[in-house]
Amino acid sequence: xxxxxxxxxxxxxxxxxxxxxxxxxxxxxxxxxxxxxxxxxxxxxxxxxxxxxxxxxxxxxxxxxxxxxxxxxxxxxxxxxxxxxxxxxxxxxxxxxxxxxxxxxxxxxxxxxxxxxxxxxxxxxxxxxxxxxxxxxxxxxxxxxxxxxxxxxxxxxxxxxxxxxxxxxxxxxxxxxxxxxxxxxxxxxxxxxxxxxxxxxxxxxxxxxxxxxxxxxxxxxxxxxxxxxxxxxxxxxxxxxxxxxxxxxxxxxxxxxxxxxxxxxxxxxxxxxxxxxxxxxxxxxxxxxxxx
Numbered sequence: 686x687x688x689x690x691x692x693x694x695x696x697x698x699x700x701x702x703x704x705x706x707x708x709x710x711x712x713x714x715x716x717x718x719x720x721x722x723x724x725x726x727x728x729x730x731x732x733x734x735x736x737x738x739x740x741x742x743x744x745x746x747x748x749x750x751x752x753x754x755x756x757x758x759x760x761x762x763x764x765x766x767x768x769x770x771x772x773x774x775x776x777x778x779x780x781x782x783x784x785x786x787x788x789x790x791x792x793x794x795x796x797x798x799x800x801x802x803x804x805x806x807x808x809x810x811x812x813x814x815x816x817x818x819x820x821x822x823x824x825x826x827x828x829x830x831x832x833x834x835x836x837x838x839x840x841x842x843x844x845x846x847x848x849x850x851x852x853x854x855x856x857x858x859x860x861x862x863x864x865x866x867x868x869x870x871x872x873x874x875x876x877x878x879x880x881x882x883x884x885x886x887x888x889x890x891x892x893x894x895x896x897x898x899x900x901x902x903x904x905x906x907x908x909x910x911x912x913x914x915x916x917x918x919x920x921x922x923x924x925x926x927x928x929x930x931x932x933x934x935x936x937x938x939x940x941x942x943x944x945x946x947x948x949x950x951x952x953x954x955x956x957x958x959x960x961x962x963x964x965x966x967x968x969x970x971x972x973x974x975x976x977x
Contacts, residue, residue, distance in 0.1 A: 722935055725753035725762050726955075733764060735781060738934065738941075741968070746783035752799050755781070756806050763789065763800035763809050776800050776811050778827070789827060790834070798847045803855040810837060810858065812847040822849050822858060838869055838876070850890040850898070852911075859898055861886040866900070866909070879913040888930050892937040897960075899931040899940050906931060906942055906958065919962040922946045929953075939964075 722738045733753050735744045750764040762779045776789040776797050789809065790797055800811045803824075810824045813834070823834035837858055838849075849860035859868050859879070866879040866886045880886070885902040891911070892899065898909050904927045907918040922928065922944055929943040938960050944967075945953045958965040 723755060723759050724932060724941070725755050725764075727751045727753060733762065733779070746779065746781075748779055748783060748786060750777065754800050754802060754809075756802050757804055758806055761806075763802065763811075765798055765800065774798060776809070790825065799849065801849070801851045803851065804853060805855070808855075810849070810851055812849065814847065822860065837871060838867075848888050852891045853893055853895045857891075859889045859891065861889050861900070863887065866898070866913075868911075877913075880909060880916055890931050890933065892933045893935060894937040896937065899933065901928045901931060901942070903927050906940065908940075908960065919960065920958045920965050941968075 724736045724738060726734055726736060727750065731749045731751070733746045733748050733750055735746065736742070746762070748764075750766040752765040754763045755761070756763070760781055762781060764777055764779065765774050766777050767774050774797055777786055778789050779786045789800070790811070798812045798814065800809045802809055807828050808824055808826050810822055812821070813823050814820050819836075819839075821839040822837045824837055825834045838860060849858055851858055856871055857868050858871060859866060861867070863885060866889060867876055868879055869876045879898075887901045889898050889900045891897075896911050898911060900907050900909070902918065904923065905918040905921040906928055907916065909916040919940075927945065929945075932941040933939070934941070934957075939957055940960065941955060941957050943953045944956050946956075946967075955968045956965065957968060
């Protein structure tokens with residue numbers, strides 16, 4: 686049985702509040718939902734929810750976990766769950782209807798986090814935080830049960846955190862050590878340092894058109910072009926603990942993000958903002974906390 690382990694105090698405070706998923710305050714015209722308008726997140730009581738951004742409706746999968754990532758065809762969810770007996774996190778797969786749960790990484794894979802899908806839907810990348818000499822970003826083929834994970838980026842070489850994102854074509858991976866952004870070409874293996882300045886680079890994530898990278902810097906939501914140019918912050922919050930986990934909408938013109946904007950013990954809310962910094966608003970349909 687999967688057991689989800691709380692790690693921080695504000696998660697405990699967040700978990701006791703209700704998730705108002707059923708009454709959206711967004712005024713939208715009826716439109717057909719594209720696959721990219723569906724998002725997965727962790728909400729009330731650490732259950733994984735599925736949200737339709739166009740309607741504001743949420744569905745509880747009744748499965749506990751975090752770091753949820755939808756497959757390209759939006760039929761499966763990769764997520765992280767804690768193994769009580771083994772004493773570490775591991776990656777699982779789940780059908781979007783909440784059924785057919787199965788383990789994706791082996792016991793020997795150690796503590797894992799932040800699963801990300803390749804565009805073919807047959808492979809996932811994830812961060813492995815085990816041995817000091819082997820920690821980094823790995824890839825595994827889901828169709829080969831006996832296949833061993835292949836390392837994409839070694840932490841011992843670049844000292845990065847577990848934050849990373851795959852480009853939409855799966856050919857590049859962006860990661861951060863907190864003060865610098867790097868991009869690695871998965872074919873040529875060439876690693877390029879994109880940016881380094883006073884920004885903090887956390888939670889980097891590619892836009893769905895592959896042209897930009899969003900990231901969090903303290904209480905600021907920022908964007909940089911995929912070629913490393915035109916770095917700017919598009920919005921900020923003056924209160925709270927800061928922002929987390931930006932997500933791009935299907936048109937790559939808006940970004941959703943989690944914000945603990947009230948006080949350290951208030952629940953996080955989901956916000957959305959246009960790429961040019963206009964139209965920022967809190968989506969009151971989501972209360973509780975939102976994770977990758």
